[in-house]
Amino acid sequence: MTTELRVLHEAEWDRWYDNLELAFGGVPEAPEERGLWRELTEPGRSVGVWDGAEAVGTTGAFSFRLCVPGGELVPAAGVTMVSVRPTHRRRGVLRSMMRRQLDDLRAGGEPLAVLTASEPDIYGRFGYAVATYRMSVRIDTTRTRIAVPPATDDPSASQEVRLRLSEPGAARAVCEEVYARRVTTRPGMLARQPGWDAVPLLDPPAKRAGGSPLQCVLAEADGAVVGYARYAVRPAWEAGGPGGTVVLRDLEALTPAARAELWRYLFALDLTAWVEAENLPVDDPLLHLVTDVRRCHAAVADHLHVRLVDVGAALAARRYRAPVDVVLEVTDAFCPWNAGRWRLTGDAKGAVCAPTRDAPDLALSVRELAAAYLGGTSLAGLAAAGRVRELREGALEEASVAFGSAVAPWLPHGF
Structure with missing residues (x-):
């Protein structure tokens, strides 16, 4: 050839x-x-x-x-x-x-490379590993509803939320302002570069599958936009009446009240019986707002795959939930510059990761580091599968806690 x-x-x-x-x-x-x-x-x-x-x-x-x-x-x-x-x-x-x-x-x-995989089996041999998951739901809104906690639903306890329909293009800038404020609250989210605000608005008629053009509802409080949902409606009629589906593209909110109001709106749209969403965090607050979680028909799939291009720089770039001082014996067949022993020392304020000759505490490949990097996969869980070896007693628990995240990592859109 x-x-x-x-x-x-x-x-x-x-x-x-x-x-x-x-x-x-x-x-x-x-x-x-x-x-x-x-x-x-x-x-x-x-x-x-x-x-x-x-x-x-x-x-x-x-x-x-x-x-x-x-x-x-x-x-x-x-x-x-x-x-x-x-x-x-x-x-x-x-x-x-x-x-x-x-x-x-x-x-x-x-220090990092990321991708979404059409076939996940392809990229492991190049050092990539699944680091985030996405949840899809198909919710029967005739058999479950949104139950908002009293404190969240009380206008006297928080700003009253009002909803307003807007043409998606006209709301582009205010939606991006909300999104930008959300980015640093969850690992895995992408700061959208110039031009990328057009991606969520992409709406070719050929891909609507019988649904409406993209629609947008804004949540406002005290005159400011505090949330939005972009969606389409796919009408359907059954023997017992209307059975349309609300197809949610994306939803972001800055307050619990705004989030609850947006979900309540989607559940109550006329002539619909279902709400579908293909990409939610696996710990989305929706699961704590519905009255019957079984009616959500939730499923989980892999989403963002991560590759540590430079182990030292990547591990030093993030923060850690608990103090950690551990020596990692890393193997990396495809990028041999990462192979060897690395001492990671860090906490919630910062971290340092540098080559060392000290005795190793944990042994793993660069793929396990990638899987755990955003905090959604436990090093202890990987050890239970035989993918991480503990060489110093107590090191596995120390590192597992430190690598964790308070919220599940999540990729908001593909690329």
Whole structure:
């Protein structure tokens, strides 16, 4: 095979992206969707493998800042648009792109790489591991309701919340202000870079599956927007009457009262009997507001996969729930610069992580560190699966508590 791996030139974008569409089934995207991803593509951070004039492999990276435990926003490469032409599979194309990409990220000083995987089994061999999960729900709103705690529902105890419908584009700026205030409250969230506020508004008619155009409701208190929900309604009629579905795109709120009012609104929309959402945190407050959690039909799936490009810099960038002083024996076959012993010392105020020759306390691979990095996966749980070995008594509990997060990490949208 004679192929060339090189950085993407803007003039090649259409052929490069055509290969991506082919790898994902060959169904052309709507013009507005394709156009948005063209605008967001960073050519200098994208590579292609070419066989003559044909693109046979693609991958790119977005310049993100990822919230990590402690609220810091850490540079992270959002790995995206990964594809290999069917005729060129099993020939090392993907491996060559992953090799080039991680080498470039290391040279550029980015400590983290993140991605969402169409097939999770693919990326483990390159050091990625699942670090966040998403919860989907399908709620029977005829058999459960929102039960708001009295203190939350009492206007005298908090600001009264009023709801107002708005055209999604007109509300774009105020919704982004709410989102920006939420980013540092939960690990896994992305600080949206310029242009990314268009992603939640992407609404090609071909993907509505019989639903309405995107709608938006704002929650306001004392004249300020304190929450929003963006959704569509998919009408349906059954023998017993209306059975439409509210399809929630996203919901953010700055106060419990605003959150409760938004959910109550979605549950009570006329001519509907269901609320669906594909991407909620696994500890979403909704689970504590419904009167019958079984009627939510909740399911959990993997979402954000994390790769520590630089173990020392990545571990030093986050904060820890409890004081920790532990020596980690790390293996990393794909990025050998991470392999070896690292002493991590940190607490809620900061951390230091540096190479050491001291005796190790825990032994694990870079994948286990990635899984635990955002605080959603316990090192103790990984040890129970045989993926972490305790070499000093007490070190596992110390590290497990320290790596934890008060809230479940969560990725708000794909890329």
